[in-house]
Amino acid sequence: MGLSQQQASDRMGDGRVAFLLPVALLLRWPHSSLGLKCGQRMNSSEKSEVLEIIGGEPANIRDFPWQIRILENGSHLCGGSILSEWWILTAAHCFKSKNESALEVTHGEENLDTQNLTKIKVDELIIHNNFDSWFYLNDIALLLLKSPLSLGVRKVPICLSEVADIEQWRNCWVTGWGTTVPKRSTETGLQKVNVQLIKWETCFELMPLLTKSMLCAGDLEGGKDACQDTTRWIYSSP
Template identity: 35%
Template sequence: MVISGIRKLLLPSPFSCSPLPLPVCGQAALNTRIVGGQNTSVGSWPWQASLYWNGFHMCEGSLINSMWVLTAAHCFSSTNTTGWSVHLGQQNQENVNPSHIILHPLYNSQTHDNDIALLKLNAAVNFTNYIQPICLADNGSTFYSGTETWVTGWGDVISPRSPVTLQEVQTPVVGNGICSCLYEMVNITITDNMICAGLLQGGKGSCQGDSGGPLVAQQGSVWIQAGVASFGCVETNYPEVFTRVSYYEDWINFTIATDQPCLVTFLSNGTESNNGTCTGVTPTPTSSTPGHTLCWKRLAP
């Protein structure tokens, strides 16, 4: 279906969001399902991108078509592409330099609102079982509290060293009502542009080095990106916060003039039951909670 020149899809699958021979999105032929907090099987997340700066892993991203990667704006101190490279596929089988870094024009580094960026690659990548684009949630999508999602990344695993194997964890969406209530205690505003996910008891999720990585959900056989890792670090009563991809449909399609990424409507089951009270919950800020230092932060100078 085409709406105002933008490709939008309603499942079921299989489907293609572009004229053939471009591939379908959100397909992970080698994904055998997820176990929270475990190493991934090779090829499970073929859209996962590692962003390197001067030879060091700094952030994550997601491949959304053959020429573009979606990530977080806070990964970059400027739009200068010098020193940056994008690693994709099995054992980083394809490394590509970005030709452009485009930050959302309303990104606020103090509040982390509109924390989203696009990288244009200097050459199209070849799709394989290990390199595939992810579908993006469109602005008609719903991610109700309790919706199961997955986070992937190479960030910290209770250790100063990042793992050499991509990590994955299953985690539920936390409704913006209770997420906003919790973060108000440390003077952080959760906006409609954000989506929260995580276990309120903490201990499972992403951390430094996972900035910009995808939060994804599965609908049928199709994987759809709901969020981009922005801030949080698996502290008790502090869900992780992601930029809500569906709110940026217009900006993404305006920025990517041709071969636009697939937009898919993700519909949660039931109704939103989280109206947002956190009575009796009193999280105590620590050295890594957002009231002091945001744990997901740009690691490059």
């Protein structure tokens, strides 16, 4: 992941431990002092009945409080998930350059037009060593923040599944900001769509470049999708 064991150890002093990604994905982040549990909606909103995206609907940040937005030079770049007060999980292919100084995150609001958004600078970008930008292999990255998130009702860490058998996963959601029609501008409001996992063998017949490390989800009959720009979305199974 680009960090030596010594560098990781050096982060222990200020509570920001830089774990190698495989280790980070197995961690249970502690939040007991804040009364928070990963994946816990502390104040869920009522379900919206207005359908505005492909098979989905507008989302309230309280329903997906781990959702954050990544900016590059002030412009919307990608979505991500809160792992802890210091760490953000996102996709490696979002970052064509590794200029951490241009990156910051916003959190706790579902609308991109919200005034006076709280922004936090990124201290370090960690991209998987074996990321392949052509085939999207190991498409995963971590962001280490310069200052910690203030976790609360609208800012809750996502859970990292301990269920090895993904056949057991149910009620999966894709959330984020993206385009609902090709060549249209990004939706300003957070969107969500409920999708089902598709068997790997079925998906491989449609997309031969699929590897065993990838998930396939959607609707074989159409009508449900992560829209045109999937880099702006995150996938979760509440």
